[in-house]
Amino acid sequence: MNISKLEFDTEARPTIAKRIAESLRDAIVSLELKPGDTISESDIAARFGVSRQPVREAFIQLAEQGLLRIRPQRSTEVVRISIRDVLNARFVREALEVAVVRKAAAESADLPDDVFEELYRSQTAASDANDYRAFHAKDDAFHRLIAKLSGNEFVWKLIDAQKVQMDRVRFLSLKLGMPGTIREHRDIGEAILSGNPDLAEAHMRKHLRKIDTQIHQIRDLNREYFQEE
Amino acid sequence: MNISKLEFDTEARPTIAKRIAESLRDAIVSLELKPGDTISESDIAARFGVSRQPVREAFIQLAEQGLLRIRPQRSTEVVRISIRDVLNARFVREALEVAVVRKAAAESADLPDDVFEELYRSQTAASDANDYRAFHAKDDAFHRLIAKLSGNEFVWKLIDAQKVQMDRVRFLSLKLGMPGTIREHRDIGEAILSGNPDLAEAHMRKHLRKIDTQIHQIRDLNREYFQEE
């Protein structure tokens, strides 16, 4: 009798470090912590009521995501938005999303016609209510669903990691183009359901490349958040 | 676990934690640390002659790369090779490499005809000398060069991160197909120089997908290193 197989998932309990990292990430992406701000381990530790060690581990994690810049013995600062980095992230994201959307379109034969409807509706509702947070959450959910439909949901983890670089720009965009986004999502969804990978790819590229033009406007309106380059 | 020596190069590398991480990564990829081995912070710390803290940070980093599995209060183990994970990594890598190789081919107009020659030669030399380490280093250099030629060298960082999952398989392959690899590299290089993105893409996909068939042979010869799935 093999009892050892019955053990339940002991994995998922989040550590303090992980929670701190997540909380800081939200603060940075929502510009609560502003680009250029300097923070310190002890400062954040005191604010959360924990010791410096888990905060330090959170810092390291965020530095690897490109959100913090740790300068030993000097300071740790929230990195300013870099147009170059944003475009690089967009390039990677586009490569990944094109790969999954093509696959989703090629294998869409036995999908119900209304797989996307629920998301369209809730995103439209969020737009009508001017609820940006909900809107962006549904935006992410749409892209994630495509990855799942392609049988490569794990790719979303990477897309999400890249997205971090773009999220602050998206936050600054806010109302810019909520309805437009929904229209593009519909185009992509229809191309998938019609089993047309080339068309799905084209719509996806166009959708993702909107940021290329947006980012310069955003920069001009928020110079202080951007790196000079 | 049973290792003779573990040490980091005393020069370069900013923090102890990073040096430990790099050293451990090499040990894992070269199967010095075997899949399934359990290691502990204090154990490794003693071997390197440092405290647990930097080792712990190295563990966290390697866990994020999918090489270690940290089970709080229980143990930390070197994860076994998972065919699924390897194929997932291959999928991502393919998406990225296709994107850069197409771009490189599309913009190859003003490249000197011999950009790749040096690498071809040194890789052939490494193959003739049965020098696997050098061969693999040149293999990586070739792919990295393509990313650079496309103007997106930063993508290499991601490709490299994905590659970690495949490197242990590559290590087990060893002699399998060194000459074949060179032939494929030449095909890719020629397609780039002839400015043919579609052909370059096709050769790249074929090149990267070799692992799909190889991995099952490797698994059958090294069951103990693989996860049952």
Add this chain to the structure above:
DNA sequence: TGCGGCAAACTGGTATGGAAGTATACATGT
């Protein structure tokens, strides 16, 4: 011989102290 229970020896997570490096305010000397 086999089983149950308990204590000691692990594990990773967190807290805290100290070392080394850097920036800065402020004296001091010319």
Add this chain to the structure above:
DNA sequence: ACATGTATACTTCCATACCAGTTTGCCGCA
């Protein structure tokens, strides 16, 4: 007034100590 040295107050990085689970193995007992 203006350099220059210095004390001081930061910073991150590493070491050490402690905590709370988990595993292991021994011991007593049936």
